[in-house]
Amino acid sequence: MSAQPIHPHEPDRVPRNADGIGAALSGERRMEFYGKLLAAAPENAEAVLRCWWCEAMLDTSPDGGQLTEAALAGTLPTTSVAEVIAHRQEAGLPVG
Known part of the structure; x- marks a missing residue:
């Protein structure tokens, strides 16, 4: 992946x-x-x-400064591994 x-x-x-x-x-x-x-x-x-x-x-x-600020503030959007795997499976992409 x-x-x-x-x-x-x-x-x-x-x-x-x-x-x-x-x-x-x-x-x-x-x-x-x-x-x-x-x-x-x-x-x-x-x-x-x-x-x-x-x-x-x-x-x-x-936009590096904005990303750093969001990460430090805890507001950076995140995605779990489970969500990524589900998305890949739905799209017919390989997992693992």
């Missing part, structure tokens, strides 16, 4: 590499990213890049 973005973006706002991620982050967050990347064992570097790419995408999202 794969999730599709709410607002697709072509091409990605943030390139999926260390330079792209670093350029999208500001000040302290950029330094934190590079610190985590440099401290990561080679086998963990990809996970660090993936995690921080998501952070950079949120930071550069036009």
Whole structure:
């Protein structure tokens, strides 16, 4: 099962590499990213890049601030796994 973005973006706002991620982050967050990347064992570097790419995408999202505020306020719409499974089954899509 794969999730599709709410607002697709072509091409990605943030390139999926260390330079792209670093350029999208500001000040302290950029330094934190590079610190985590440099401290990561080679086998963990990809996970660090993936995690921080998501952070950079949120930071550069036009509605990222609103999403963060809604999440912190507890007003972000959510869907349970059971609802997603039911929706996929109704649509004839694979589950699992």
